[in-house]
Every structure is written in structure tokens, then in C-alpha cells.
Amino acid sequence: MIQKIFFTSWILLLLVSNSAIAQGEVTSSDDIGLPVRVAFYGDNGVNPGLRVGTFYKLHENVKVRTYKSKKRQAKKGARTKVIQYRLDGNFGFYNQPNNHFGLLIGTGITRHKRKNESKWNTAWSLEVNYLRRFYNIKTFEIDANGSINEIGLAGNNGVMFSIAPALERSFGEKEMVFFLKPAYQVLTYNHAFSISAVVELGITFNLFKS
């Protein structure tokens, strides 16, 4: 039941997110195109996967600080810190050999900080994902008559909450951004829950940017 509620909520969030992105493309004064993230997704560091996603800028706060010394201000200019709050949408998968193939779909909120004088950015994300585990080996059961049934697409579901710091480095005029994002996850597992650790290594780029 909880999973159904979560899944419905997620679909609604995704719709809101997509609608917001579409709206952003039309009305945004700073045309950012469609930001896309593509990353290697390492479940527990060793189980390889891939994750793609996008985001929409919810809010931006620009702080400009000047130096007290006018001489220094004239030489270096103002320091600008841009803090963005972003709504993320993600889709990914990974494979734990001899156990399961994980499909995850989710959303999150990111606080992204960028300074004008640096190409290094930092971010923090809070995410919630729906995780479907498909066993990648066969699953059987036996009925009361002693007949074996093979269960197709067997697996189980889970909800996964994660917190993830990220470190980014931007390159070039097209603002290609490389990022490293370790995440700590709490997920429903068997009768209770468990924890997991993930590392993402990938790039962010803009599609359709004019």
C-alpha cells in the first residue's frame, strides 16, 4: 500500500517536474535549454549501472560581495555566489551479478552553489526513489501438488531515500560539467530496511541550448 502511494506521488511529481521544465523553456529569461545528467552508477561501489536525469531550477539566490578595499575591488571585481534550488528527475539501473537487476526512478531537491571566480561547484541533494529489483537468475516455487513453477520477472520493490553531496568541475564555454556524487541510501529491504552506498561519476550538459 505504501509503495502504491509512493509510486502515485512520484508520477505526480514527475508530471509537475516535466511541466515545470516545459514552462521554463518558454518563459525563462536565461535560456538554459534542457540540462541532462549522464553518470556511471556504482551500487555499493562494485555493482555497475547507469543513471540519467534532468533538473529544473526552482529558485535562485545571487549574493554579490564587494571587497572593503576599493583598490582590491577595482583589481578583482565583485565576488558572486549563486545558490540554486533545483528539482531533479532521475532514471537509472544497475546490475548486481548473480542476484538482481535494479531499476530506479525518482526525484529530489538539490541545493547547488557556484562561485563566479571558481570552476568548482558543490551541491547537496535529498532524493527519493522507487526501486524495482528484477532477479537476474531464475526463481522457482513449488505448488501443493509438487509441480515446479518458474516465476517470470520475479523480484521485489523498495523505496529508497538518499542524501548526496556532489563536487563539480565545469569545462569549456558550453559549460560541460563533470561531477562526482557519492550517496548514502536508506532503503526498504525484507521486513525492515537497510543502508547502501552509491557513487555516481558523470557529466551534465545542455541539450537544445540556443
Place this chain on the structure above:
Amino acid sequence: MRNIIYIILGIGLSISACTKSESDTFDQFFFRNDGADLFVEVNGNIASKTFILLLHGGPGGSGTAYNEGYYADQLEKDYAMIYLDQRGNGASTGSYQRDDLTLSQNSDDIYEFTRFLKAKYGQDISLFLAGHSWGGLTSCHALVNTEIQNELKGWIEIDGAHDFVLNDIEAIKLFKEVGQAEIDSGFNVAYWTPVLERVNQIDPMNISDADRGYLNATAFEAEAKLRLGDPTLPSSGPSYPAYNPTVSLASMVSNNFVNPILNEDSYDNPLTDRLGEITIPSLFLWGKFDLVVPPALGVSAVNRIGSLDKGFALFQRSGHSPMNNEPELFVEVVKDFVELYK
């Protein structure tokens, strides 16, 4: 854009290809029963039609952890070894409630699994049930609470904790005996002196949870101080972590949730008085210096079991795991038993 799609598809295909699950000597699958998906590895001589189902220790252990080493390699030459992760343990997973995590449900899982094995590999297979440590309790529980004896040719208990209450009392006795002998011989005196002081403070008629925790943790530590086994014997190392189904951090954490629940149930189900209900051929294998599950439990079991076909072997240079301390002798004894009753 097209290149990115190709890269994504390429990575996806290569990732999903990293699984092996079946051959003439290896089989790997999940078995579903009452909401739990139990992880199973079958390894060895499947064509022999002789199977040994090994239940792991714990609670909070893993069957695949037993699928390595000299003893496993040798037994797999002649028989098919089945390494099962019991409900909530290791790589087993599923969708069920906390109330479903009981010894009774676990016994039903094991019984249904033996029915499944016969349906899959043939009704004519010879099936033996073995249990190590806590697996000795779960195998014993299944034997006296289900119809599983009808499916089996024999039971092998390896340092099995079929009675947690008796186990604690006997562990205190053995700690005192072994500790004093070590001190008298001048071995690790600095280690054993405080251990004996602590153990002497435990009242065997009123053992607290803290005492139990101390006895169990110290037993493994103390065993490492004893001069057990033969370090010159060959042993194969663990498999590459990425291909080990239990490497997942989730499984390891989950084991810690499972442990207290099944531990409590295990204390509530001492099986010494029910051993008489077991009538199939049975073999009890114990390490003489097993401080975790002392050999007195094995002696008690062999005296009480209902079966007339029974044996007991005490491994003179072993602790809690004679299959690792004295693997050659262990394999010899197991083979003798299996060949006699298969």
C-alpha cells in the same frame, strides 16, 4: 545525441551480461516460499544424484560463505553441495513481515525446499541435510516440526547449537577448562587471565544478555589464540567480490536486523528434549575446542537421538569449524557416512 544513446545502450548491455547461473556442475536460483525468495547455489557433482543441503550459521549468515575452501572442493567432486541462504539471511530477500521471521516459518521453507529439490533433480536423489552452528538448530527444528525426515537419507550436525540455553552453560564450563589448561601450560597467559576472571563472574543459572554476548564474541577470539588445524593445508580464497551475491552492503546490514529476532526465537526453542523424535541416520561432528558450541551438546545429542544409526566424531585439533581446521579428516568422515546411507 546519437553517440550518447549508443554509449548508454552499450554500457547497459555490458552491465546486464555479467551473470552466470547454470552449468552441469553449477546452478544458482531463488526459491520462493511464503513471501521469501531464498538464494540457492548448487555446486558440484549434480550427476551423482547425491545432494548435501548445508544450512549456514548465524542468525545472520550466508550459505555462499561456505562455498569455498578445501572441504567444499573435495565434497563437490563426489556430491552436489547445496548452499542455501535461509530466510532473511545473506542474499535471500522477498516481501514479508517481521512476524514471518520465525524458526517455524524457516522450517517450513526448508521442508518445501527439499520437496522442490526432489521435483527438480528427481525423486530418486539421495538427499542429506547438514547444519553448522545455528544451522544445527534450524535443521534440527525442521526435523522435529515438519515431515522433512521422509525426504532425507540422513542428518549431519556440525557443531550445531540445537539448544541455546544448554549451549551457554556448557560454554562457561569449557572456557574455564580450556583457559586454565592454557594458563597452566604457559600459553597466552596475559590473554586468558582476564578472560577467566570475567567468565568466573557469570552465574550459569542466571546468564544475562551481556554475558551471552561476551561468551559468543570471546569464543571466536579465544579460538584464534589456540593452536588449531593445519595451516599447511590448501584453501581456496573467496570469489571476486562483485560476483558474490552476498557482497551487497544491504545484505550485511539486513543480517544485523535478523540476528536479534531469530536469536530470541532460538532461545525460546531448546530442542534437546525433542531429539528422540529424530529417527533418520545421524552424524554429529564436533571440534574438541569449540568454545562457541561446546562438544558437550554433541555428546548430549548422540545420546538422546531416536535414531539407531548414529555416529559421533570429535576432531582433536578443531574449534567451531572442523571443516576448516581439519578438512581432510572432515571430508573422510562425511563421505563414509554418505556412502553408507545414500
